[in-house]
Amino acid sequence: MFTKNSDSKNYEIAWKYNKPVSEIIAWGYLFLLTFILIFGFSRPAKEGGRGSPSTIYEYSIVLFIVGYYFFHSNKYYINLSSFLLILYALQNLYYGGRITALQELTIFFILFVHKKSKTNLKTMIPVVIFSFIIFTGVGLFRANFRLSTSTINDIFESSNNKALTLDTAYSAYYTSLTFIKTESILSLPERLRIFINWICSQLVGGSLIRESNVAQITRRYYIHYYGGVLPFFGHFFMGYIGTILISLVVAKYINDLKSFYKKSGLSKCILLYFVVTTPRWFLYSPSPLFRGAFLVFVVYYITEQFNAFFMKRQYMRMNERDKLQYAKA
Secondary structure, eight states: OOSSSOOHHHHHHHSOOOSOOOHHHHHHHHHHHHHHHHHSEEOOSSTTOOOEEOHHHHTHHHHHHHHHHHTTTOHHHHHHHHHHHHHHHHHHHHTTOOHHHHHHHHHHIIIIIHHHSOOOHHHHHHHHHHHHHHHHHHHHHGGGOOOSHHHHHHHHHHHHHTTTOOHHHHHHHHHHHHHHHHHTTSOHHHHHHHHHHHHHHHHHOGGGSTTOOHHHHHTTTSOOOSOOOHHHHHHHHHHHHHHHHHHHHHHHHHHHHTTGGGSOHHHHHHHHHHHHTHHHHHHTOSHIIIIIHHHHHHHHHHHHHHHHHHHHHHHHHHHHHHHHHHHHO
16 A cells, blocks of 8 residues: 555655654644543543544544654654554543544554564454454443453354344444435435535534534434445435445545555545545545545645744754854854
């Protein structure tokens, strides 16, 4: 994904901001990520209750990706940021969540494990089995999950009964069927209006735009537990044309991955975000494909502008100091 070949030298060329970076911004990133870790997650009052990540907690993945790109050569930042990344994932798992933790662990695997070791079938099998146990266990027991022999037996028994299917996948599929059923209730102009609302929500947020969440709208007619498989969103908005259009968007992302190492820094960050959020945009909502990419652009641009500002000030101070030393000499 990251380089034309897999050696570490080419990896460094592909995934690194090639201009001087300000340590002030690096520490600002770490402070912001720590703040979100502590205050961006709602923890239950009682032990065993399920926690709830805020929207900014879920989108903190953007900060991790852009931060890793800009400050890749700063070992202190990489170590501290990686420590925070693991804490984010563990907190989400401990309080019964999976999707956010999966995204964060995927970033860690791609940027660090995959980079430093050859990932083949032999090394991946133990990782896949362990991950399957943890994530399936959290899905079954949520915040009450504790790793033990009895829970492992329950996990494999449940998986055998469900033919290795996960509740998120078939729940999202069932929700998607309600999209199709609701199409016969709502007229095409009504669905196009919802589509326009959804587009607006990608820019300003869904909480500010009413009638923009497809799952919430269809739940008025059929009981389900939210989510939805990606192509069904397109079909709900514009029928088969919508399905084709949203498929073309995904195809564009995948095609760009083939030439990842040739892309600009911004494109690399967006493509990495596309990869790590695959479970979210495929089984929950298409928003990461659009709003998520837009947020990556905003964070990247702001970081680049602030970095240019601080580095310019730093160079100016260095020039003034050199002039003073020259004058004294």
